Amino acid sequence: MVLDGLSLLAVTAGVLFFVSGTLGILRFPDVFSRLHALTKADGLGLGLIVLGLALQATSLAVIGKLALVWIVAALSGSTACYLMAHFELERAQEPHDRA
Template sequence: MILIELLQAVLLLAGVGFFLVGTLGILRFPDVYTRVHALTKADNLGLGLIVFGLLLGADSVPVALKLLLVWGLALIASATAGYLVARAARRRGVRPWRARNWEKG
């Protein structure tokens, strides 16, 4: 039992960490497109880890399914919102930020 609780703690803390990194990404990344990258991907993983951590402690099937439903809906919402923000920026002619030492790999 203690092992499961330990694993739960690790997953929850890792999830919170990814949320934090996603927020840090908004502050550090240079333009709207890269910021959308940071938010969608880091928060998807952060929420996934938190949901997985809570699943280990779920005491009934509907509760477990509810957690998965929350994650699924959040995934669809964040991917859709990310696309809409990027498309709106593109339509307004926001030019993507480019690294100064840009090289083609």
């Protein structure tokens, strides 16, 4: 029962992070702030959902796979955002920018 409650809480919080991340992507004024919104949804949203599901898991193997999914997504997500921010920053500093 307690586990179910915690699970509900974590998954709901995770979904809320995705919703707010999407709002941020839609409403924020420039690409850097939008990247900011993305990383929050990406990391925390998925992390909380994985946490909620792990509380429901019946075997250690399932928990392991869930954790692996989150680790891979978190690593690639943050790397991708770093690379994109780096790319945009270089582009913004170019003298003849034709975005």
